[in-house]
Amino acid sequence: MNTLFEYLVRLGDDSLILGHRLSEWCGHGxxxxxxxxxxxxxxDLVGQATSILKYAGEVEGKGRSEDDIAFLRYEREYKNALLVEQPNDDFGVTMMRQFLFDAFRKPLFEQLTQSSDEQLAAIAEKSLKETKYHLKHSAEWVIRLGDGTDESHDRVQSALNDLWRYTDELFFTDEVDADLEAKGIIFSSEELKASWSEMVKNVLNQATLTIPDNGWQHDGGRRGLHSEHLGYILAELQYMQRAYPGMEW
Amino acid sequence: MVNKERIWELMEEVFDPEVPVLTVVDLGVVREIVKIGDSWKITITPTYSGCPAMKRIEDDILEKLAEHDVHNVSVELVLAPAWTTDWLSENGKRKLKEYGIAPPVDEVDKSVLFAEPPTVPCPKCDSKHTKMVSQFGSTACKAHYQCQECMEPFDYFKCLK
Structure with a gap:
């Protein structure tokens, strides 16, 4: 297995699918x-996906472009975490999902700026600057809503209860990660989780929210096993390329 | 025969499609111009990852050079070192203000939540009594402000470091 290709697809699909989810808010904010x-x-997220999947195509060496990879795979070939494909629901759910994700991506990109792979380090350096803005935005909203009215508090607490079961998967590791960590291309997932936990606890505390006490955690996304939601996203995302193969404009 | 200086001069005639008062040189998007054999390689870098203007900038560069009979040109996109608003030229900042967009000022640490947004003087009346309306504006590189003196709503070219 080409572990770097696999890793880049996981990283790129997180950006692609969450970027698509957020774009569904266009005109509905x-x-x-x-x-x-x-x-x-x-x-920003779709832009990051473009850089990451373009590089994945180069690493794979089969002549696939970023568009081929984004639009012409089947569901099982998408490797995004389950968190990012969860529905937008209300604004509180969207901001909670975004915060849990941004709090993961910021320390991840900080780590990856030190990668022994130059192109991955370059993508991380670029993306990190954008992610700082995203995290500030989502963290402030989680606090504003959590420490807001009874209604807003209840809604984001309920969002946290629903989404918490998808957070462990962000730190999923397998032989792909082990191989790349040995090569100095990526870094410790435990350190990443420690940074994430610190940020999440601090913000949820300010937001007067309680971390749910359930032990059960989902996974599967990194192995291509998704919730029912991804199929619907792909039906929309891929429609043009499936209906008119190879179209350009 | 054109030389490198001439190519740089021609780049000063290529404008950013989203902020058409700035050239790609003012913006710091053109990083390097090198001659390789008989051809030229021009390196550009995006302001933001999703900047939709990059393809247009590439096309505009090729078109400008073709107008001056320079044809063997390739445009390469690089991500590192990552673009920063520090690369915006002084001339560029002056032109932005004249155009009604407040140029970047030194910004507060983004890791501080609910920090006071930076004080951005109004590009019309220079009052410092302005208010940030939204961190995210009409394009990825701008935030939205309003002047509390003259009431002018304006774009702020936000700091990226």
Missing amino acids: PILEEDIAMTNIAL
């Missing part, structure tokens, strides 16, 4: 400024 904010963040 609760206020104009948030509509624009969510679509701006979606644009």
Whole structure:
């Protein structure tokens, strides 16, 4: 197995699928400024997916472009974490999902700027600057809503209860990670989880929210086993390329 | 026969499609121009990962050079070192302000939640009594502000470091 290709697809699919999810808010935001904010963040994520999947195609060496990889795979070949494919639901759910993800990506990109793989380090350096803006935005909203009215508090607490079971998967590791860590291309998942936990606890505490006490955690996304939601996302994402193969504009 | 200086001069005639008052040189998007044999290689870098203007900038560069009979040109996109607003030229900052977009100012640490947003003077009346409306604006590189003196709503070219 080409472990670097596999890793890049996991990293790129997280950006691609969450970028698509956020783009669904376009024209539906609760206020104009948030509509624009969510679509701006979606644009950053899709931009990151473009850089990452383009590089994945080069590493694979089979002549696939970033568009081929983004639009022409089947569901089982997508390796995003289950968290990012979860539905938008209300604004509180979207912000909670975003915060749990941003709090993971910031320390991840900080680690990857030190990667022995130059192109991956370059992508991380670029993406990190954007991710700092995303995290500030989502963390502030989680606090504002959690420490807001009874209604907003209950809604984001319920979002946290529903989404918490998808968080362990962000730190999933297998032989792909072990191989790349040995080569100095990626770094310790435990350190990543420690940084994530510190940030998450601090923000949820300020937001007066309680981390749910359930032990059960999902996984499967990194191995291509998804929730029912991904199929619907792909039906929309891939529609044009499936209906008109090879179309360009 | 054109030389490197001439190519740099021609780059000063290629404008950013989203902020058309700035050239790609003012913006710091053109990183390097090198001659390899009979051809030229021009290296550019995006402001943001998802910047939709990069393809257009590449096409505009090729078109500008073709107008001056320079044809053997390749444009290469690089990500590192990552673009920063520090690369915006002084001339570029002046042109932005004249155009009604506040240029980047030194910014607060983004890891501090609910920190006061930076004080950005109004590009119209220079008042420092302005308010951030949204961290995210009309394009990836801008935030949205409003002046509390003259009430002008304006874009702020936000700091990226």
